[in-house]
Amino acid sequence: MHFQWYPGHMTKAKRQMQEDIKLIDVVIELVDARVPLSSKNPDIDELAKNKSRIILLNKYDLASQKYTEEWKKWFESKGYFVALVNSKSGSGVKAVHEVIQKACKEKIERDRKRGILNRPIRAMIVGIPNVGKSTFINSFAGKACAKTGNKPGVTKGKQWIKLNKNVELLDTPGILWPKFEDQTVGLRLAFIGSIKEEILNITELSMEFIKFMHSKYSGMLEKKYEIEKSEDSLETLQRIADRRGCKLKGNELDVNKAAGIILDDYRNGRIGRITLEFPEITETVLEDTKA
Ligand code: GDP
Known part of the structure; x- marks a missing residue:
């Protein structure tokens, strides 16, 4: 993005x-x-x-x-x-x-x-x-x-x-202004809702969020939305849409609506207490425990 x-x-x-x-x-x-x-x-x-x-x-x-x-x-x-x-x-x-x-x-x-x-x-x-x-x-x-x-x-x-x-x-x-030229910073600020929604693609953003959750807080989304785990972020989004009954006319899944729900839930603390970035020491520890 x-x-x-x-x-x-x-x-x-x-x-x-x-x-x-x-x-x-x-x-x-x-x-x-x-x-x-x-x-x-x-x-x-x-x-x-x-x-x-x-x-x-x-x-x-x-x-x-x-x-x-x-x-x-x-x-x-x-x-x-x-x-x-x-x-x-x-x-x-x-x-x-x-x-x-x-x-x-x-x-x-x-x-x-x-x-x-x-x-x-x-x-x-x-x-x-x-x-x-x-x-x-x-x-x-x-x-x-x-x-x-x-x-x-x-x-x-x-x-x-x-x-x-x-x-x-x-x-x-x-x-003050953030470090706006850094795309990672932009993405994290978008997750927490500090960037105007109009300029964002919500579906893409929520898929990035799902990817992040899968890598750092594995299992948390699945628990919150009571869905089966999938490594694929689009599939996860579709499962959440299905679970939440987000449907378009003709019974097609409304992933955009589900995307909005996920981001809103995150921003209001309803998924859990989730930190998006870690001090250097922790990054190392996380990498270490993965190995
Ligand atoms: P400002 O633009 O820096 O002045 O931010 P605001 O004071 O307008 O706050 C932005 C939003 O964050 C508002 O919806 C506040 O209710 C919310 N907010 C501020 N502090 C906290 C906090 O410590 N916890 C939570 N959950 N929300 C907060």
Whole structure:
């Protein structure tokens, strides 16, 4: 499958981000726990250099627990502070306060040594579209949180949400772009539903998904849809269509409808908690166990 989905606002978004980042101490990047690398922005390391960095593995309710833990360790080994969150239910969201404190410990120390007391930590949420930024901000900041309003000088025009006496959050998240030129990334983002459906061939996409499931989560589709195993992805799709009674006029199987059902089930966690990509260590282990 070939994706063409360059959003076209990159330069503007990047410039905005460069401006906003100047104002903040800690960059909180949301990634999707099912695709922690594919949902990561390729330029953020450069944009956010010299800032404290936090990675939130969001939607962890939809990802494999085991692999999410491994991703957490992986990101920690790269120097990030990491937390697992389900922004939709609020699970893990409160704990982000502590992570911010930890990530900014050095800055607080530095300020203290220079005699600067109680300067609030300024944080900003960033991430690619659909990763859960708005949901997270609503859950984290809550409705009760007063906006601090415009401040004179450097923060002109910016709205800050005062989270507590130490931390202020920029109220609008930074929207970043994924590594859109990479087709594997495109495919994974299509699986999780982060690429416009109009530009995708759903049947083809679901067959790619079936292929992936057969190689990494063998037996799971068969169990979910109560079908016999077939190595062939089209045949699997047809069996699911048959099982679900997806029929066209003349009793022909409606594989396109079944394809939509499978993707929708996956995206909503109804097939199970399925991570689509694995840290390097795990890839090796998976290969090893196969041999
Ligand atoms: P944004 O584009 O990054 O601001 O993303 P949104 O906040 O609009 O969220 C995109 C979709 O993901 C919405 O349907 C949310 O309900 C859903 N969502 C956000 N966080 C979570 C989560 O942790 N778990 C699950 N299951 N869904 C989530």
